[in-house]
Amino acid sequence: MLGMRRRTRARGWQSTFSGLTGLGLIAPFLIAAGVFIVYPFVELLRTAFGEPDGLGNVTGFFESPAARRTLWTTCLTSLIVTVIVVAVGAVLAWSLRTTRSRLTRMAIGLSVFMPLWMGAVMKIYVFTVLLERFGVVNRTLTSLGVIDEPMRLMRTQFAVVAGMTYQMLPYAVLPLYAVYVTIDLNLVLAAESMGASRARALRDVVAPLALPGLLASTVIVYVICIGYYLTPVLLGGATAPFTASLIADDIFNLFEPAQAAVSSVLLLIVAAVVILGGLRLVGKERMRRALG
């Protein structure tokens, strides 16, 4: 009899499981997060507030005019880039949402996704080709007679802003597009049928509904921007020193891990403030929805 017993499951299949099973399933992630996020972060704080001067490391950062300048340049340049990127991205994403022309859709799609497919060095090299002393922009402007002498475009803050704007565009367009597709286009027509101009309809109907998306992409773009390293170094040189290059200098040239750690912590604080500020403005729920 015993040998004849059919093998049966102790319990039927369930769509929910106990807390312990759940914990077991996410354990690999928890371990990875511990090893790759929590441990380095604790180590970073210990370095920043450890040798040589403890808290004095931080005051040391602010006593150095060069260090202060990098933090200021980083925050300001990132702000300029973010404003341009979100403004241009908002228009591009709306065109992508509303166009019926396949050609327009493909053109926008390609121009937005292209930077995502290219390596950072490639993208920067493209800007070098465009902006150098005898590059495409200068030659075109001279031959058109707009300028007599080639302008200095490379190694300027302008070059950094242009390069970063191009690279950041997808990060604004994609979340904005995701919000726009949830907006019924008939709402715009409804507003127009009630006497609103197209601009007024966009302001009264689309803007308020897209606001969480706008703030979300602003936060994303800004937070990524303040970490930029290659673009400011290659396109801006000494004109736009970013905190990231200061960190690299401290680690690889000056061997001052404490200073590097302090700079990193300060960047982290800026990012955290921006994210929390964004969350406060939009409300957690709407932000979560906007981020998908």
Added chain:
Amino acid sequence: MNVRARKAPRREAVTGPGPGAAAPPAPAGLELRGLIKRFGGTEALRGIDLVADRGTFVTVLGPSGSGKTTILRVVAGFLAPDQGEVLIDGRDVTRVPPAARAIGMVFQNYALFPHMTAGDNIAYGLKMRRWPKADRDRRVAEMLELVGLGALGGRLPRELSGGQQQRVAVARALAFQPQLLLMDEPLGALDRELRMRMAVELRRLHHEAAGTTVYVTHDREEALTLSDWIVIMHDGRIDAAGTAEELYTRPRSAFVAGFFGGHNVAEAAMTGVTGARARVAFAGCDMEVACGQPLERADRVGLSIPEEAVSLTPAGAAPARLELSVLDDLYLGNVVRVTLRTAEGVPLRATLPRDARESIRHGGTVTAYLDTTQVTAVPHER
């Protein structure tokens, strides 16, 4: 075809002074002249001419893809026609943007502004027209009252039921007293019972607003309940237009008869045609019937036979006697719906009184009479 939609004659029109013989004719509430609209290679509208008197409730009825929504979008100004003109109350608005057309529009999915309360939705058009705040508030309260939503002005659309949202959409479209109210299948998202209740409601609101209404639907029942005038669209053209009664009793074509429902569309041999009457041979009987439109002499002709035209006792001026076999019967409570078949194998649906059920045997034969005055000859379509 060129059609003019008239307001259905009502009792007061008969007893009161007749429509002004001396007064110059008022401009039509809506006039469409030769509208053509192409999308890529396909023609969505192939020449639409329509004149609707002010105050008429016109329903544009047609299957999906027939161009009925395109008409509405052209009239609203959301689409520019490739050819033709749109006139509202005599004013050519073909090149006028939607905002300046004095139209109210009710969308299929209502398109209520989700971030505004019901009251703010209704007030939006008034705000755009720069009504002072006090007037706006008064009008919003009035409109909420009119659509029976008195206390719900402060709710957001998502806090309202489907029927309530529908009422807000109508109130919003009517608030600024547009000359023309356009509705695109506004009842499509509601359940059947609510739909019929709202249809009666819409009819009342149309009368109170006293403007012209163009209503697009694919639902015949709605069209019958609501309209003074029904326009049937087929393939980007107006196939037929008239009052519900005209369209039902004398369909112009097999498409109208088939689409409008309640008709058998059968094929018969034509033996002669004189003026508006045709002689046909159907199910072994020679009969003379009215034509839905002027017909050419041909071998074959279509016959539109209303389901009530078949009975078990002779009726009408010229009943034709038919021997039919019974295929199926469906007891519907007040009536019996039977499917019969002629000796040639042509199926014929009939609606009979309840007691007729006793004389019908499934699979047997029955002697029935066809009231030929109700039969209409239409062009034969393969």
